[in-house]
Amino acid sequence: MTQIKMTVGLGAAAQPAATEEEARIDLAAAFRLAAHYGWDDLLATHMSVRTPGEETFLINPFGLMFDEVTASSLVKVDLDGNILSNTPYPVNAAGFTIHSAIHEGRPDVGCVIHLHTEAGIAVSGLEEGLLPLNQNSMLICNEIAYHDYEGVAIDLSERERLQHDLSDRGLMILRNHGTLTVGSTVAAAFTRMFSLERACRLQCATLAQGRKIHLPSADALEKTAAMSNYHRQELNTAPSWAALRRKLDRMTTDYMH
Numbered sequence: 231m232t233q234i235k236m237t238v239g240l241g242a243a244a245q246p247a248a249t250e251e252e253a254r255i256d257l258a259a260a261f262r263l264a265a266h267y268g269w270d271d272l273l274a275t276h277m278s279v280r281t282p283g284e285e286t287f288l289i290n291p292f293g294l295m296f297d298e299v300t301a302s303s304l305v306k307v308d309l310d311g312n313i314l315s316n317t318p319y320p321v322n323a324a325g326f327t328i329h330s331a332i333h334e335g336r337p338d339v340g341c342v343i344h345l346h347t348e349a350g351i352a353v354s355g356l357e358e359g360l361l362p363l364n365q366n367s368m369l370i371c372n373e374i375a376y377h378d379y380e381g382v383a384i385d386l387s388e389r390e391r392l393q394h395d396l397s398d399r400g401l402m403i404l405r406n407h408g409t410l411t412v413g414s415t416v417a418a419a420f421t422r423m424f425s426l427e428r429a430c431r432l433q434c435a436t437l438a439q440g441r442k443i444h445l446p447s448a449d450a451l452e453k454t455a456a457m458s459n460y461h462r463q464e465l466n467t468a469p470s471w472a473a474l475r476r477k478l479d480r481m482t483t484d485y486m487h
Contacts, residue, residue, distance in 0.1 A: 250288075262481075276328075277289070291304070309333065323384045359403055363436050366425060370429060372455045374426075396410075400413060401422055
């Protein structure tokens with residue numbers, strides 16, 4: 231009889247990009263996949279990746295939709311806001327505030343993803359935030375940070391509060407605003423966002439039924455939460471990201487250019 235191999239909490243983390251070219255391709259792939267899943271918001275929201283070996287990061291140009299982003303169109307910017315790419319596009323000011331805050335305050339973070347999805351914004355407007363209504367949310371509920379809305383994020387002084395609120399966690403709900411995930415790689419940040427987005431959609435679907443909510447027992451919540459923390463969330467990203475990249479490559483490969 232073949233023994234089933236246990237995979238919960240075990241696996242391999244995706245490796246950070248070794249070169250700027252690899253980082254650009256990974257991030258461009260994330261934009262195309264986000265567009266495929268309907269996570270875009272016209273020209274708003276942004277993703278970034280740290281440039282290997284530099285105190286700079288790559289971010290989407292303000293003016294392109296997610297499904298238009300390519301590896302070469304990504305804009306390189308330093309932590310002071312100086313654009314270092316030859317590009318006709320500016321960088322979204324709020325995007326710079328949020329992403330520079332995380333890249334400056336978390337040297338372990340390679341990628342930051344911030345979205346305004348319908349489900350994410352809906353959950354961000356609830357006092358309770360994300361509830362442990364299902365296995366998806368139970369695996370991440372205790373790992374989510376919260377940041378109160380301060381207005382459109384163009385005040386650079388907000389960076390310190392973003393850093394403080396995120397602390398060492400991998401997921402954050404920006405109240406009345408949207409969602410944010412980070413990871414050592416694009417793969418880790420993207421798969422975290424996939425989990426967070428799905429949990430938010432499931433919560434919206436559950437609450438929309440207007441019926442009495444059933445919550446798991448305290449023991450079940452504790453047991454499930456113990457299976458997930460920042461380190462464990464970094465694992466199992468390699469096979470998931472490889473599968474996502476294969477999916478994208480079956481649709482298009484022009485994002486690599």
